[in-house]
Amino acid sequence: MSDPLLTVEDLAVTFPDPDGSDTRAVDGVSLSVEAGEIHGLVGESGSGKSVTARTVLRLLDDADVSASRLAYRGEDLLAKSEREMRAVRGDEIGMVFQDALSALNPVMTVGEQIAEVVRHHGDVDESTSLLSELRRKYVTGTSKSTASWRRAVELLETVGIPDPEQRASEYPHQLSGGQRQRVMIAQALAGDPSLIIADEPTTALDVTVEAGILTELRELCADFNVAILLITHDLGVVAQTCDHVTVMYSGSVMEHGPTDDIFEAPAHPYTEGLLRSIPEGAKRGDELATIPGSAPDPRDRPAGCPFRDRCPEATEACTDSLPEHALSAEHHTYCHHRPHEDGGRDDVRTSPQPER
Amino acid sequence: MSTTDTDSTSEQNDSTAPPRELLRTAGLKKYFALNDGLLDRVFGETAHVKAVDGVNLTVRAGETVGVVGESGCGKSTLGRTLTRLYDPTDGSVIFDGEHIETYSGRDLKALRRRVQYVFQDPMSALNPRKTVGESVGKPLEVHDIASGTERTDRVANLFEEMGLMRSQLDAYPHELSGGQLQRVGLARALITEPDLVVFDEPVSALDVTLQAQILNLINRLQGEYDLSYVFISHNLNVVRHVCDRIAVMYAGEVVERGTTEQLFENPQHPYTRALLRSVPSVRERHEREREELPGSPPSATNPPSGCRFHPRCPEFIDGRCVSEAPETRSVAGDQGHEVACHWAELSVEKREAHTPPDGAARETIEREGASGEK
Numbered sequence: 001m002s003d004p005l006l007t008v009e010d011l012a013v014t015f016p017d018p019d020g021s022d023t024r025a026v027d028g029v030s031l032s033v034e035a036g037e038i039h040g041l042v043g044e045s046g047s048g049k050s051v052t053a054r055t056v057l058r059l060l061d062d063a064d065v066s067a068s069r070l071a072y073r074g075e076d077l078l079a080k081s082e083r084e085m086r087a088v089r090g091d092e093i094g095m096v097f098q099d100a101l102s103a104l105n106p107v108m109t110v111g112e113q114i115a116e117v118v119r120h121h122g123d124v125d126e127s128t129s130l131l132s133e134l135r136r137k138y139v140t141g142t143s144k145s146t147a148s149w150r151r152a153v154e155l156l157e158t159v160g161i162p163d164p165e166q167r168a169s170e171y172p173h174q175l176s177g178g179q180r181q182r183v184m185i186a187q188a189l190a191g192d193p194s195l196i197i198a199d200e201p202t203t204a205l206d207v208t209v210e211a212g213i214l215t216e217l218r219e220l221c222a223d224f225n226v227a228i229l230l231i232t233h234d235l236g237v238v239a240q241t242c243d244h245v246t247v248m249y250s251g252s253v254m255e256h257g258p259t260d261d262i263f264e265a266p267a268h269p270y271t272e273g274l275l276r277s278i279p280e281g282a283k284r285g286d287e288l289a290t291i292p293g294s295a296p297d298p299r300d301r302p303a304g305c306p307f308r309d310r311c312p313e314a315t316e317a318c319t320d321s322l323p324e325h326a327l328s329a330e331h332h333t334y335c336h337h338r339p340h341e342d343g344g345r346d347d348v349r350t351s352p353q354p355e356r
Numbered sequence: 357m358s359t360t361d362t363d364s365t366s367e368q369n370d371s372t373a374p375p376r377e378l379l380r381t382a383g384l385k386k387y388f389a390l391n392d393g394l395l396d397r398v399f400g401e402t403a404h405v406k407a408v409d410g411v412n413l414t415v416r417a418g419e420t421v422g423v424v425g426e427s428g429c430g431k432s433t434l435g436r437t438l439t440r441l442y443d444p445t446d447g448s449v450i451f452d453g454e455h456i457e458t459y460s461g462r463d464l465k466a467l468r469r470r471v472q473y474v475f476q477d478p479m480s481a482l483n484p485r486k487t488v489g490e491s492v493g494k495p496l497e498v499h500d501i502a503s504g505t506e507r508t509d510r511v512a513n514l515f516e517e518m519g520l521m522r523s524q525l526d527a528y529p530h531e532l533s534g535g536q537l538q539r540v541g542l543a544r545a546l547i548t549e550p551d552l553v554v555f556d557e558p559v560s561a562l563d564v565t566l567q568a569q570i571l572n573l574i575n576r577l578q579g580e581y582d583l584s585y586v587f588i589s590h591n592l593n594v595v596r597h598v599c600d601r602i603a604v605m606y607a608g609e610v611v612e613r614g615t616t617e618q619l620f621e622n623p624q625h626p627y628t629r630a631l632l633r634s635v636p637s638v639r640e641r642h643e644r645e646r647e648e649l650p651g652s653p654p655s656a657t658n659p660p661s662g663c664r665f666h667p668r669c670p671e672f673i674d675g676r677c678v679s680e681a682p683e684t685r686s687v688a689g690d691q692g693h694e695v696a697c698h699w700a701e702l703s704v705e706k707r708e709a710h711t712p713p714d715g716a717a718r719e720t721i722e723r724e725g726a727s728g729e730k
Contacts, residue, residue, distance in 0.1 A: 044563035045534070174650045177427075206426040207592060211634040212648030234561055236593075236636025241647055263638060277568035278638055282597040284616055285575060288568040294533055 005195055005227050006033035006056065006093075009069035013051050016064060021299045025051040025063075027251040027306075028322075033195065033244075038221055040242035040259070042235060042274075046295055048251040049231045053197045056229075057093060058085050066289070072195070072317045094188030096198035100144055104172040111168025114152035117190035150345035155186040158176045161218055178209035187217065189224070198218075199231045214241045235278060239263055242329070247271050250295050250306035252322060257331030267325075267333040270307045313337045372727055378552060378584045379415040379438065379449075384408060384447035388428075390657065401526045405656045407433040408610035410447065411685075413586075414554065420578065420585040422591060422599035422616070425629070428653045430608040431588045435554045438586070439471050440464060452551070469499045476557040478527065478541035482529045488540045489515075489525030495548045501537040511547065518543045519573065521579045535566035547580065554586040559594060571598060591634045601692075604628050607654050607664040610684070614693035624687050624695040626671040663697065667722075673698055676720050 003260045013026040026048040043049045054060050070077045097103040105113055156164035158251055159182040168303040170268045181201055188196050202210040218241060221228055228243060238245055246256040255268040276289035296302060308318040317336045327339060328334050384425060387404040407430040423431045436442045438449050440456060440711040449457045456467055482491050493511045496502045504511055512522050518539040523579040545553055559567040584692045589595050595602060595615055603613040612625040623629045633647040654660050660667050666677040676698050685700050687693040713721060
């Protein structure tokens, strides 16, 4: 197997607090994204999934980041200068944010915003003379014809926006929520990246629209061989979109593996609890399974397994370490009690938690 | 849309009479004026956003009625109008036998005690400068129900009932988590011991584990306090779990209504079917592809002619869809199930033989239908 596109190993992100109570948002996260796959990063709010994604692009400058490895195509992202990172952002790794209305520039047409990325990417011939540009603007009144503009229109068409020529010269507020989200995807594609990080791209949308956006992402992934790191709290989104899933809880990875394994044979009490709490198929009046309690405060997270206070199977062992077990080459869980006792534990590797 | 509410009259002849009606709206409308300036009023016609446009909804004692639809379909406006947070433009709201659409002053205040509203975002619904204990206790003071230690005791007891701790009475909203805040929101609504509670997307902002906790709580409280619920949500999985009956809204109108089972097992309106097809599924992720419903909800100012869903309808029949607004009618052989679609009058054979016209053919029909209407 060739090197993965993105490798994150033992990532820790801490937000320093002058009072001394630092917030450790991410604590020992490892994940890898292969070229051309859709990798789901699932977790509740506050589990550190967005922080993990933003750290990959080095978008958080007030955080202390440490990792034994944070590599894109084998290149260390933490060693790059700010200038070199700028070449990575957009050109190599694109980003789609949850709230398109606040991520897009309200006073610029969406076509121009996409064209800007195309120009920044740097391989377009923009040569139009001032004279022809003036004639276009004041005499013929035809739409823009620069290469970057044409590319922007093309991209809008790619992401499934009807009447792209017309839409390109509109402003974000004139588009619907779903269309704005598609514009963001077009913008992320404009730099021709190999990886797109999509942070809750459909959370604010109706289910009817969400289904379309997710189909779009899957098609892009296949057509352009783009890998997507899809961050979401919604297991329904993951189930029908992703190839691999990483489940996060309170700053740590609980389990990761192929989507089918995670949904059909979950091997962590937290994942099992998550799947049981989905109301799908529940009949009127059924008591839904819940996970009692709530996630620990990231400023004061217990050592060992962060889930142990809510875990029905927690024992003494859970207070001091979070061991990794490989159930198969791809399916790993971080739990003392999985696989179950009779399930064979030859491949157990215990990694003690870093001291705090 | 005109409805003959056959379900309630016919069911009363049954040996097991249904529980009494607690709330009934008839032809309820809520329009918002768009350009309300003086000049507009004098010289022009005021355009209106027809957020709710003739809705009939019945809530019986002890049941939960779900209202589902895409954002902008008017479901929240419906909830706010039937609780008189908004004044209806037209139509009537009968609560416990009394017309409440004209209530004001003292009557309205008394009504507030019996009808409560739980908002989606408790963080913005609670006063950030007051402790949550104060916020929850305030209605007791406003309605002159209890004061002093009695008030404190009642709030503390209700907090425990909601799964909150007594120590959290003195917390400010920002000190609590999303799930805890929604419990406070529930407590604030239940403190006056209402008969009807309207929930507006109460769990949409919550993670799935918290969502399950709150839904269980909502279900348990209904039995304990003998409450009737109106449950507004876009999440069909949640609605299925909570509701006895469901009304599906599109562009300000109810397009289909029935029991939860009827709607999920035997959806009659193309819009309901499209909604169900777009729901994400964890269990059937291989068996069933999610399908997008193309297009977006129509303008609420100038809704499409005929059936408001026709421009997006994947099961478009013919010119009738464009020119004639479908009546709400009962679904044959399915008591209490009503649908507003021209499909309802066609036989099964005709439906199966039908292939929706597409592209140019459909455009022609739509153009002719539109001009024919004018």
